[in-house]
Amino acid sequence: MKHLLSIDDLGIKDIYKIFEYAFQFEEVLKRPIPIVPTFKGKTIVTLFYEPSTRTQTSFTLAAKRLSCDVINFSFATSSILKGESLLDTIKTISAMKVDGIIVRHFSSGVPHFLAKKLVKKNIFVINAGDGTNEHPTQALLDGYTVYKKFKKIKDLKILIVGDIKHSRVAHSDILLFKKLGAKVFISCPHQFLPIDFENMGVCYLKEFKKELPNFDCVITLRVQKERHNLNYLSSMREYHYLYGISKKDLEKMKKEALLMHPGPVNWGWELADDVIDEERCVILEQVFNGVAVRMAIIFLLLQEKV
Amino acid sequence: MKLYNEETIKKKIKSLAHKLYKKHKKDLNNLVFIGIKRRGITLAQRIKKELEKLAKLEIPIGALDITFYRDDLQLVAPAPVVRGSEINFSLQDKIVILVDDVIYTGRTVRAALSEILDYGRPKKIELLVLVDRNFRELPIQPDYVGFKLKVKKTDLIDVFLKEEDKKEGIYLEKR
Numbered sequence: 001m002k003h004l005l006s007i008d009d010l011g012i013k014d015i016y017k018i019f020e021y022a023f024q025f026e027e028v029l030k031r032p033i034p035i036v037p038t039f040k041g042k043t044i045v046t047l048f049y050e051p052s053t054r055t056q057t058s059f060t061l062a063a064k065r066l067s068c069d070v071i072n073f074s075f076a077t078s079s080i081l082k083g084e085s086l087l088d089t090i091k092t093i094s095a096m097k098v099d100g101i102i103v104r105h106f107s108s109g110v111p112h113f114l115a116k117k118l119v120k121k122n123i124f125v126i127n128a129g130d131g132t133n134e135h136p137t138q139a140l141l142d143g144y145t146v147y148k149k150f151k152k153i154k155d156l157k158i159l160i161v162g163d164i165k166h167s168r169v170a171h172s173d174i175l176l177f178k179k180l181g182a183k184v185f186i187s188c189p190h191q192f193l194p195i196d197f198e199n200m201g202v203c204y205l206k207e208f209k210k211e212l213p214n215f216d217c218v219i220t221l222r223v224q225k226e227r228h229n230l231n232y233l234s235s236m237r238e239y240h241y242l243y244g245i246s247k248k249d250l251e252k253m254k255k256e257a258l259l260m261h262p263g264p265v266n267w268g269w270e271l272a273d274d275v276i277d278e279e280r281c282v283i284l285e286q287v288f289n290g291v292a293v294r295m296a297i298i299f300l301l302l303q304e305k306v
Numbered sequence: 307m308k309l310y311n312e313e314t315i316k317k318k319i320k321s322l323a324h325k326l327y328k329k330h331k332k333d334l335n336n337l338v339f340i341g342i343k344r345r346g347i348t349l350a351q352r353i354k355k356e357l358e359k360l361a362k363l364e365i366p367i368g369a370l371d372i373t374f375y376r377d378d379l380q381l382v383a384p385a386p387v388v389r390g391s392e393i394n395f396s397l398q399d400k401i402v403i404l405v406d407d408v409i410y411t412g413r414t415v416r417a418a419l420s421e422i423l424d425y426g427r428p429k430k431i432e433l434l435v436l437v438d439r440n441f442r443e444l445p446i447q448p449d450y451v452g453f454k455l456k457v458k459k460t461d462l463i464d465v466f467l468k469e470e471d472k473k474e475g476i477y478l479e480k481r
Contacts, residue, residue: 024390028374033424036374066374303379 001300003115003125007136007175015180019144021296022289029065029292039302040067044100045093047073048128049080052104054263054287055128055138059102062294066302071098090114100124100301108133124301132166138262139172141293143180145286146217149258154181157214159205161243162221162270163192169262170221174200185215188243191232207242212252219260220245220270236269246272250280258282310453312474315436318452319349322434323356325450326403333401336429339367342406342418343389346370348469349436350405368393370404375417397426407465408437412444437476439463 001014010018028036044063048056056072063070073093075081080089086105093101101123103111108131115125129135147153158177164170164186177184178201186197187208197204205211212218223239233239240246250259259271259281267273275281310318330337339354341347347369354365369392373379404418415433422431434450441459453476455463462479 021388024371024388027390027392031424032426035424037420038374038376038379 001304003111003127004136004297004301005111005115005125005127006134007139007172007179010136010179012179015140015143015176018140018293018296018300019147021299022144022292023148025065025292025295025299026289028295029288035065035067037067038299042066042068042100042302043071043096043098044068044102044298045071045073045098046102046128047089047093047104049075049103049105049110050129051075052128054290055104058287058290059126059128059137059294062291063298065291065295066298068099068298068302086110086113087117090117094118094121094123098123100126100298102126102128103130104128105130107131126297126301129168131168132171133168134172134175135168135262136172136176137290137294137297138169139176140297141286141290142169142173142219142260142262143176144293145260145282145289146177146258148289149256149282150216153177156182156216157185158182158217158219159185159187159208159215160202160219160221161187161208161245163224164188164197164221165192165194166224167221169219173219174202178202189233189239209249209252212249213254215253215257217258217260218245218253219262222262222264223266223269225266239269240272244268244270244272245275247274247278250275250278253280255280260286263287307478307480308475309455309478310476312468315452315474315476318436319352320356322450322452323353323360326353326357326434327360330401334361334365335363336399336401337365337403338395338397338400339365339403339405340370340393340418340422341367342404342414343369343371344470345407345465345467346405348467349407349434350403351469353403353405353434366395368395370418370421372414372417372421375421377413377417391421393425397422397428399427399429402428402431403434404431405434407435407467408439408463409433409435409446409448410439410441410463412442412446415446416444436465437463 046056046059060070110130111125111127127136160170174184184202185205186202187205261283265271339350341350354367371389371391373388432449435448436452438448438451439455460481464477466473466475468474
């Protein structure tokens, strides 16, 4: 593994290796002093062109728990506002001899572009979300959360609900769960259905509420109000009624099933606000697992970089 | 070349347990074992068994995987197998008996000490090894030694234990 740009770059073995390491790092995170000295002296830059709390914090924490130095570079306080181009920014950062760059950008393909530009520099790139394309580390932590619960992923029934078309989480999740042999179902309002969904190898459900007892895991997606004006949607109540999960819906799910959300949640839209305290709702577990999974990814990228 | 066989190792483990018992008679209930993965754990389990016969009380045992504390991680490619550390008790104010099969450069023990200190503040850490061979690279010396060997720098010492390797003995390999 040289970079992590897309779930497509990973083999099944790579994914399980990440899970295996994440499990070890979970133990590290539970120690009295939850930090290991593995990468003392390594430097990682987080380059976020889009606002983010959990992903950037999670990556920062993961890198620090491995004793890396972390520089957080955010859009609002950088020279980008003075008109510096992406290429100039990346040249400047790589001249500072860093070891890895974690990038989030509103345009799809930016991480791939950076990886190409850094090819001779021995600097890894992790895609922390690019436009509507992919968010591979979110998929890996989703997969890890499911794997930890069921000890397998093959043949599980996974339902992804919401804005499939614009959601990079959905795209990476579909790739990951399909790769590991799960059966993936999607459900969404028609305007959120990708044009090419027939080629994605998923099963489209116009309505899913009656089938809730069949799924092992339901992943709800955030309604991305910032990506499209709200003319896309009729009303919160209608969306919630058709595609949101209420406590009543949750009760229809299997006892051991999981309800997930990549966050941040629009309460009242994707989820009713009384599901957060339910045992089956594992949103905060996803956040915890995210740190361990990102430690595993950084570990494998830095360790193989001799 | 086989240097020591199963019988000799067995006797040595008994005598190490006796040494521990004599030294720690008064604070046996404060003692804990920590083995360095993997053979250190097997050895720690055997010594624990012998010591418990003498002490007539149970002594906790934990396992240490020092992968994340190594100073040569980048030289190990591809990614090493991590088995994980398991220390399910507090080390605060305990007397830790750290156990490994062979001490050579001292770097493994250095890493183990750093890791143990991240689990808490033991009162004391003592080092027990089955084999002490020469060519240390760090100022670290064991408190209890089974066999002390003087060999060439290029020689390899292998400890095989039944539980891990299906055969038992201490071997010298000339290179």
